Amino acid sequence: MRAMRRSRDLQPGTAYTVDIRPSAWSQLATLTTDDYALVRARLDTIAAELMATQPPSPSPSSQAPSADTRAFVVGGYAVLYAVDAERGWVTLLEITRRIPEEE
Template structure:
């Protein structure tokens, strides 16, 4: 029997483009990004527990995470209860 909270859990996926970018990162950086995305997914709850009619599509929203010297862009898809990591970029540091 499925636990009620498992019905609302969001999954985390990584786009092919983000995988290519991850290949150039230290493993620790990817692990931190993944941990943050998993934490965000664990806190996500659907807007309503009732099924959404198929003709109504909720928009996908783009969000970001700032971690040390990197920014991670991800999409939130409430219809599919999914977070998708889209891009990882190094943040520029501006000196004075």
């Protein structure tokens, strides 16, 4: 499996970096190549959209940085990630298999 790359390497003009929490690596390893590609593409899109709406701050404030935790669904997986607008990071936190909904 390929390592996650910084979004600016994939999306020209994107100042956000897509990163991955070490604890999520084992979860990524269980994904198929297609599911991995879908998760990666979604995170890159999120980083590009954030750059358009919330460019990272040029100088960090003296306060502790705050990250906003968010989630999305891809296929049968729920993907939890954090956005730190001050640092310009989108961090993958966790990927879990979704429980199928009863009909």
